[in-house]
Amino acid sequence: LVQTYSEIAKSDEVLQKSIDKLGLETTPADLSKRVSVTDVTDTVIIKISVEDEDPEKSAEISNRIAKEFTRSVKDTFGLSNATILDPAKTPTAPSNDTLARDVVIAAFIAVFGIVAIAFVIYYFDNSIKYSDDLENKINMPVICKIVKSDVDKKQTQNVIAVEAYP
Numbered sequence: 001l002v003q004t005y006s007e008i009a010k011s012d013e014v015l016q017k018s019i020d021k022l023g024l025e026t027t028p029a030d031l032s033k034r035v036s037v038t039d040v041t042d043t044v045i046i047k048i049s050v051e052d053e054d055p056e057k058s059a060e061i062s063n064r065i066a067k068e069f070t071r072s073v074k075d076t077f078g079l080s081n082a083t084i085l086d087p088a089k090t091p092t093a094p095s096n097d098t099l100a101r102d103v104v105i106a107a108f109i110a111v112f113g114i115v116a117i118a119f120v121i122y123y124f125d126n127s128i129k130y131s132d133d134l135e136n137k138i139n140m141p142v143i144c145k146i147v148k149s150d151v152d153k154k155q156t157q158n159v160i161a162v163e164a165y166p
Contacts, residue, residue, distance in 0.1 A: 002044050005046050005073065006039065006046055008076070009046060010035055014069050015028035015031050016028050018061065019031060034051045035049070036049045048088070050088075055090050058088075066087070067084070069082065070082045
């Protein structure tokens with residue numbers, strides 16, 4: 001019975017009547033994506049929830065669907081056992097507030113990405129950085145080094161200091 005009631009609450013007929021009464025500019029298919037109907041465990045009670053950016057509108061839509069649902073059950077089955085226990089209240093906080101989780105995930109991805117990029121640059125860097133590495137690579141001794149220096153900062157040209165080995 002609960003499954004049947006859940007399907008009736010999300011039926012196009014109930015949603016279209018709710019749309020018409022509230023003057024919404026949407027279709028039953030679009031509204032159905034924002035409506036969730038769940039059953040309360042071990043009971044014959046269903047819970048109708050609506051996701052919307054405006055909390056007042058969300059509660060209003062949920063209440064209207066509940067009213068149209070009870071009318072539809074009465075008209076379809078001739079039963080008056082479907083009633084509204086608690087009308088929807090305007091939520092005070094967002095139901096899907098994932099900002100903190102999203103920030104943590106983004107920070108984790110950023111740190112992992114930076115470490116991965118640093119590793120790739122280090123792993124694939126095959127440049128020669130020290131004279132000892134050059135000697136090992138070419139199997140010949142290095143007889144001099146040319147070093148860029150900041151000896152006199154007032155000069156407009158770069159000074160190159162040469163260190164010679166005897």
